[in-house]
Amino acid sequence: MGMGFGGLWMLVFLLLPLVGLYLVLSDRPATVSRSVPRSAVEAARERYARGEIDRETYLGMIRDLEG
Numbered sequence: 767m768g769m770g771f772g773g774l775w776m777l778v779f780l781l782l783p784l785v786g787l788y789l790v791l792s793d794r795p796a797t798v799s800r801s802v803p804r805s806a807v808e809a810a811r812e813r814y815a816r817g818e819i820d821r822e823t824y825l826g827m828i829r830d831l832e833g
Contacts (some may be wrong), residue, residue, distance in 0.1 A: 806831050 807828060814824040 810819070810824055810827040810831065813819050814821070819827070
């Protein structure tokens with residue numbers, strides 16, 4: 767009649783590692799693993815837009831990066 771408790775525990779122990787693996791792999795931040803790396807020019811542009819660097823520093827960085 768059915769699997770009983772022994773069969774149920776066997777099913778749990780078989781599925782547990784698969785569920786754990788799924789959770790670990792799906793929990794990675796999308797910005798790190800799945801996005802295209804941004805360029806240094808884009809990073810400088812974002813820093814300037816946020817006010818982290820002034821115009822002079824920004825323009826100097828762009829000149830250095832673009833050659």
